[in-house]
Structures are given as C-alpha cells and as structure tokens.
Amino acid sequence: xxxxxQHLLNGLMQGTMYGLVAMGFTLFFGVMDVIKFSHxxxxxxxxxxxxxxxxxxxxxxxxxxxxxxxxxxxxxxxxALIGTEIARFFVLPLRHSPTLNILLLTMMLGTVIRECLRxxxxxxxxxxxxxxxxxxxxxxxxxxxxxxxGLILLAVGLALIALVHWVIxxxxxxxxxxxxxxxxxxxxxxxMNFRRVVRLTFxxxxxxxxxxxxxxxxxxxxINYGMGVLLAIIGFSAAIVGGLGNLWGAIIGGYLFAxxxxxxxxxxxxxxxxxxxxxxxVVIVVITWRPTGLLAEAxxxxx
Amino acid sequence: xxxPVKAPVWPVLAGVILCSGMLGAIVAVEDQRxxxxxxxxxxxIWFAARRWGAVAALERSAEQxxxxxxGAILVAALAGIALLHxxxxxxxxxxxVLLFASCCIGxxxxxxxxxxxxFGAAGFVGAGAYTAAVLNWLPWMPDLLALIGGGVAAVLxxxxxxxxxxxxxxxxxxxxxxxxxxxxxxFLDATPIVGGPQGLKLSGVNLFGWDFSNDIRLxxxxxxxxxNYVLLSLAIFGVAIxxxxxxxxxxxxxxxxxxRLDETACAVFGVNIGFWKxxxxxxxxxxxxxxxxxxxxxxxxIAPNNFTLSDSLMLxxxxxxxxxxxxWGALPATAILxxxxxxxxxxxxxxxxxxxxxxxxxxMASPAGLVxxxxxxxxxxxxxxNVGWLTRLVPxxxxxxSPQRGEG
Numbered sequence: 001x002x003x004x005x006q007h008l009l010n011g012l013m014q015g016t017m018y019g020l021v022a023m024g025f026t027l028f029f030g031v032m033d034v035i036k037f038s039h040x041x042x043x044x045x046x047x048x049x050x051x052x053x054x055x056x057x058x059x060x061x062x063x064x065x066x067x068x069x070x071x072x073x074x075x076x077x078x079x080a081l082i083g084t085e086i087a088r089f090f091v092l093p094l095r096h097s098p099t100l101n102i103l104l105l106t107m108m109l110g111t112v113i114r115e116c117l118r119x120x121x122x123x124x125x126x127x128x129x130x131x132x133x134x135x136x137x138x139x140x141x142x143x144x145x146x147x148x149x150g151l152i153l154l155a156v157g158l159a160l161i162a163l164v165h166w167v168i169x170x171x172x173x174x175x176x177x178x179x180x181x182x183x184x185x186x187x188x189x190x191x192m193n194f195r196r197v198v199r200l201t202f203x204x205x206x207x208x209x210x211x212x213x214x215x216x217x218x219x220x221x222x223i224n225y226g227m228g229v230l231l232a233i234i235g236f237s238a239a240i241v242g243g244l245g246n247l248w249g250a251i252i253g254g255y256l257f258a259x260x261x262x263x264x265x266x267x268x269x270x271x272x273x274x275x276x277x278x279x280x281x282v283v284i285v286v287i288t289w290r291p292t293g294l295l296a297e298a299x300x301x302x303x
Numbered sequence: 304x305x306x307p308v309k310a311p312v313w314p315v316l317a318g319v320i321l322c323s324g325m326l327g328a329i330v331a332v333e334d335q336r337x338x339x340x341x342x343x344x345x346x347x348i349w350f351a352a353r354r355w356g357a358v359a360a361l362e363r364s365a366e367q368x369x370x371x372x373x374g375a376i377l378v379a380a381l382a383g384i385a386l387l388h389x390x391x392x393x394x395x396x397x398x399x400v401l402l403f404a405s406c407c408i409g410x411x412x413x414x415x416x417x418x419x420x421x422f423g424a425a426g427f428v429g430a431g432a433y434t435a436a437v438l439n440w441l442p443w444m445p446d447l448l449a450l451i452g453g454g455v456a457a458v459l460x461x462x463x464x465x466x467x468x469x470x471x472x473x474x475x476x477x478x479x480x481x482x483x484x485x486x487x488x489x490f491l492d493a494t495p496i497v498g499g500p501q502g503l504k505l506s507g508v509n510l511f512g513w514d515f516s517n518d519i520r521l522x523x524x525x526x527x528x529x530x531n532y533v534l535l536s537l538a539i540f541g542v543a544i545x546x547x548x549x550x551x552x553x554x555x556x557x558x559x560x561x562x563r564l565d566e567t568a569c570a571v572f573g574v575n576i577g578f579w580k581x582x583x584x585x586x587x588x589x590x591x592x593x594x595x596x597x598x599x600x601x602x603x604x605i606a607p608n609n610f611t612l613s614d615s616l617m618l619x620x621x622x623x624x625x626x627x628x629x630x631w632g633a634l635p636a637t638a639i640l641x642x643x644x645x646x647x648x649x650x651x652x653x654x655x656x657x658x659x660x661x662x663x664x665x666x667m668a669s670p671a672g673l674v675x676x677x678x679x680x681x682x683x684x685x686x687x688x689n690v691g692w693l694t695r696l697v698p699x700x701x702x703x704x705s706p707q708r709g710e711g
Contacts, residue, residue, distance in 0.1 A: 108660075116656065229612065287467060
C-alpha cells in the first residue's frame with residue numbers, strides 16, 4: 001500500500017510539472033498557431049536565474065523565505081522577459097512562414113539558450129546543486145512517508161494551474177487571449193492590440209515554465225543545462241495528446257504522461273529504463289487513434 | 304520535351320572544378336588564419352555567384368547534362384584522392400560529408416517533396432547502423448547485404464510508424480517522429496544486447512573480396528584505405544541524387560508537390576495521398592538507413608549518442624540550410640556542418656552555438672536556404688517503371704479530422 005502511495009505522489013508531482021510545461025505550449029498555439037520549442041530551454045533558463053537569485057540572497061544574508069521568494073520572482077521575471085522577446089523578435093515576424101520553419105527556428109533558439117548556459121555559466125557543463133530551502137522531513141500517512149517539500153511544491157503547482165486557468169477564463173486579458181485564439185482577424189477588427197496580446201501570452205506561458213523549472217530544482221535538488229530538452233518534448237506530447245489549444249487537454253495530457261511513466265515503473269520495477277519508451281509508445285498509439293488529441297475541437301475536413 | 308535554349312556544358316565543368324577545389328583546399332590546409340581567410344573568400348564567391356546568376360546557370364546546365372555532372376564529379380574525386388593520397392582524416396571527413404548529404408537527400412524527399420515531417424531522422428540512420436553492426440555478428444553475411452540490410456531495416460522500422468504518420472498532420476505528425484527518435488535512443492541505452500551506452504564494434508567493409516581496410520598501392524604510390532570509403536560514399540551519394548532527381552523530374556514529383564501543398568485539392572484530383580506519402584517516407588528512410596550502415600562500417604564503432612535528438616535536428620537543419628526541396632543544397636550545407644568544426648579548432652567548443660545562430664539567421668533572413676529550390680524541368684517521359692498499379696495497394700484516405708484551423 002505504501003509503495004502505491006509513493007508512486008502516486010511522485011506521479012502527481014511529475015504530472016503537475018509536465019502539465020505546467022504543456023500549458024505553455026497550448027497557450028502559444030492558441031494565440032499564434034505555432035509551436036515554440038524553445039520552451040524547455042526557457043524553463044532551464046528560469047531555473048538558472050532562480051539559482052543565481054538564491055545564491056545572491058544567501059550571500060546577502062537574507063532569510064530562507066526571502067530566498068525562496070527571490071527564486072520564484074527571478075525565474076518568473078527572467079522567463080517572462082525572454083518569452084516575450086522571443087515572440088517579438090522571432091515568432092511574430094515569421095508567423096506566416098511554414099510550420100516546419102517556425103518549429104526549427106524555435107528549436108534552434110532553444111539550442112542557443114542551452115549552449116549559452118553551458119558555455120557561459122560558471123562550470124555550466126556540469127550539474128548544479130540547487131539549494132534545499134524547503135523544510136526537510138515529512139509526515140507519515142499510514143505507512144507512506146511524504147516529504148514536506150513535495151507537498152508544498154505540489155500545492156504551488158496546483159495553485160499555479162488554477163491561477164492560469166482563472167486568468168484565461170475569468171479576466172479581461174484572458175478574454176482577449178481567447179478572442180485572438182478564436183479568430184485573429186475579428187479580434188483585431190474589434191480593436192484588440194494583437195501583438196500585445198501575443199506578447200503577454202508568451203510572457204504568461206514562459207513564466208509558468210519558469211516556475212516549473214524552480215519546482216524541478218527544488219524537488220530534485222539539482223539542475224543542469226540540458227534538463228529542458230526532455231521536459232519540452234514531454235510537455236509538447238502532453239499538449240498534443242490533450243489536443244492543442246485546449247488548456248484542460250494540456251493538464252490531462254501532463255498527468256497522463258506522468259501516470260504512464262509511473263505505471264511502467266510500478267509494473268516492471270526491473271526495467272525502469274524503459275518507462276519513457278513505454279510512455280511515448282502509448283502517446284503514439286493515442287494520437288493514431290485520435291489524430292487531433294483527446295479533447296480536440298470537432299472540426300472535420302473531408303479529404 | 305526539351306527546353307528551347309540548350310544550356311552549354313562548361314558551367315558544369317567550371318562549377319565542379321571550383322567546388323571540389325574549394326573542398327579540397329579546406330580539407331588540406333591546416334593554418335587556422337588561412338582557413339578563415341579562405342572561408343571568407345568562398346562565401347564572397349558564393350554570394351557573388353548567386354547574385355549574378357552563376358548558380359542558376361550552373362543548375363540549368365547541370366540539369367541538361369546529367370552525364371557531364373557525374374563524370375566531372377568522379378574525375379574530380381579521383382584527382383582529389385590522388386592529391387590527398389595519405390590524408391586519412393581528410394578522406395574520413397569527405398566520406399562523412401557525402402554520407403550525411405545522402406541522408407539529407409532522403410530527408411529532402413520526405414520534407415521537401417512530399418511534406419512528410421521527420422524529426423527522428425537520426426533514429427532511422429541509427430536503425431541502419433545498428434543493423435549493420437548486428438549483421439556483423441554473422442560471419443557469413445556478405446557486407447553488401449549488410450549495407451542494404453541497413454536500409455531495409457530503416458524502412459521496416461519506419462513502416463511501424465506509417466499509420467500514425469498518415470493519420471496525423473502538422474504538429475501532430477511532427478510529434479510522432481520526434482517521439483520515435485526519443486524512443487529509439489532510450490531503447491538503445493537500456494538494452495544491453497545492443498551494447499547499451501557503450502555501443503557496438505564493427506569490422507570494415509569487404510565487398511566481393513575487395514577489402515576496404517587495405518591501403519591501395521599503385522606501383523610505389525600509396526593511397527590511404529579511407530579512399531575506398533570515399534568512393535563507396537560517392538556511389539551512395541550518386542544513388543541518392545539519382546533517385547531524388549528521378550522522383551522530382553517525373554510526374555511523381557508533381558504529385559508529391561500537390562500532396563505537400565494542398566491535400567484537399569490533391570484528393571479532388573484523385574491523387575492517392577496515402578500512397579505518395581508512404582513512397583516518400585520509405586524512400587527517405589531507406590537512404591538514411593543505407594548511409595547509416597555505411598557510416599557505421601567506416602567508423603568501426605557506434606554508440607547511442609551518435610543518434611540523438613539533436614542529431615535529428617541537425618539533419619533537418621541541414622535540409623533547410625541547403626534550401627528545402629533542393630537536393631544539391633544538402634552538399635554545401637553538410638560541408639559547412641561537418642568541416643567547419645573539424646578544421647577550425649578554436650570553434651570546436653562553440654560549434655553547436657554557432658550552428659544554431661547560423662540556422663536562426665538563415666531562417667530569418669533567407670528562408671529559402673543557400674541554394675533555393677528552382678522550378679523543375681519536367682520530363683514527362685521519365686518513368687520510374689509503371690507504378691500506377693502500386694497505388695491500388697493503399698486505400699484512399701478517408702475523412703481525416705483537420706488538426707488545426709486555417710493551416711495553409
């Protein structure tokens with residue numbers, strides 16, 4: 001029983017992280033119909049910004065909670081800035097070019113970010129220890145041991161998902177995002193500042209990834225320059241499996257992917273190396289079965 | 304059908320001499336400052352040639368005199384081998400360029416002609432390479448079969464992906480091959496029977512008693528054994544170019560274009576979308592697998608980190624960098640990709656960064672690439688055998704939900 005609870009918590013944690021990344025993909029796709037593949041490396045950038053902020057706050061002799069706050073603030077600001085500038089200088093000018101070009105462009109931008117971290121961050125080629133700031137220890141639920149930091153991070157992640165959902169569905173800005181996603185031309189005719197909406201959406205989506213990056217660092221107490229690559233692909237898969245452009249789809253996709261990985265580990269503890277293999281296999285099967293994702297818009301075109 | 308103006312043959316000869324001269328000079332020179340100066344000179348020549356229509360003249364001439372192109376390249380290759388005769392490393396680099404370019408021509412057939420996205424190309428190259436390595440365990444297996452087996456294995460692996468590739472479009476289709484690339488890497492890393500992270504060793508090629516690991520002796524003149532691989536790679540590159548040009552210049556090329564540009568219109572005219580996508584995907588994977596098998600045999604050692612996601616992205620970038628849909632563009636683009644970091648040691652550490660920045664600049668400033676695709680000179684009599692009956696093997700596509708709104 002306790003092992004099930006452990007797997008469940010671990011899966012929830014990973015699913016929340018994947019869901020946060022996938023939400024970014026789905027937001028960008030919603031407003032611009034593009035995939036911004038540098039998303040994972042933006043996440044890494046956020047984690048490194050948080051690390052620097054924490055180290056600075058530490059050397060300034062600030063308290064633990066100030067350090068944590070500085071971390072999240074640095075990650076959010078850094079990723080929002082870089083996300084909105086990528087939208088401004090790279091994605092907006094190229095938005096009418098072929099899908100392949102934008103995909104490749106953003107992949108290469110991601111490579112630039114990743115290589116810059118590797119080459120120019122001191123000792124950036126090696127994994128960096130992330131300060132363990134959250135309270136250590138934990139509580140026993142029955143026989144399952146639950147770490148406090150895990151619980152706190154899970155709560156932060158869920159709160160963030162709820163926040164983004166609230167922003168998109170309940171605020172004026174969210175209305176603008178949904179309007180642009182629905183029909184860009186009409187939205188512009190109604191007097192919406194399209195470029196501004198796009199840039200703010202990119203800031204929001206990237207900041208979400210930044211928080212996910214800090215969560216990753218705090219949970220695994222280690223970050224490295226390449227950690228965003230797999231996270232981006234998993235987040236992309238989650239967004240696709242859920243149905244691009246659908247916020248709930250992204251969240252469900254994230255938990256589904258984490259669930260599959262966890263299931264593979266739980267069912268075959270001897271072959272944990274294959275968990276990602278198994279999860280991607282199921283992803284391919286799912287999109288073959290539902291070529292537009294699980295929660296796709298029911299539009300059909302006869303060919 | 305012949306075009307009204309017959310193009311002269313000399314631009315082909317001049318072009319081949321100039322290009323092979325530049326390639327040979329880069330390979331042979333070691334002085335870093337001289338290489339940088341040469342590269343700047345070559346870039347200037349290139350842009351001037353593009354600006355004043357020399358590249359276009361070359362392409363026109365090349366397309367009307369295919370025999371002259373092949374002959375000139377072969378002569379240039381032999382002359383290059385004679386000049387560089389003991390430069391092992393130089394030969395290795397040239398073979399690598401040719402094999403990478405062959406693989407990129409396969410990708411051009413997929414991405415550039417039929418519009419089938421493939422972000423797992425390194426996986427198919429790896430399937431070929433690992434097949435060659437596994438077939439190496441059977442002592443009686445002739446190497447020719449091992450090389451072709453590499454291509455066939457890539458096709459078989461690719462056929463597992465046919466259904467998802469045919470049913471999905473746009474970003475959804477990109478995910479299928481992306482996920483395959485990751486799965487392939489995870490599988491190799493986790494499976495000890497194929498060597499796990501340590502990889503596998505292979506013996507060199509031996510075709511019909513012609514042992515590629517022996518140096519070539521012509522009297523007292525000694526040529527490094529790597530020259531064998533240069534010739535083999537050149538042959539594979541020739542096959543790739545031949546297949547691609549046959550596909551492109553016949554009616555098949557037009558059908559592939561319609562499949563890429565407008566599936567709805569395509570279906571209205573009764574073109575079997577599924578069949579042509581399968582054909583392009585299969586042909587591209589075969590070339591990737593063949594090139595992979597040869598590469599593995601040449602290096603004598605392969606490991607999973609030769610076939611990662613970033614290698615797949617590199618291959619797609621080469622196709623875009625060269626000019627999407629232009630089969631010859633793969634050659635200068637791979638030459639830049641392979642030779643620059645090897646020859647300029649001071650950029651070794653920064654090569655990925657420089658390459659990524661380069662691709663970003665090209666995509667922003669000149670998305671058509673180094674050698675933009677030109678209108679084909681259609682040859683309606685060029686028939687690759689009567690393939691019409693084959694299309695009946697694949698049922699016509701049924702109603703497919705559109706993955707995204709307003710995709711052009």
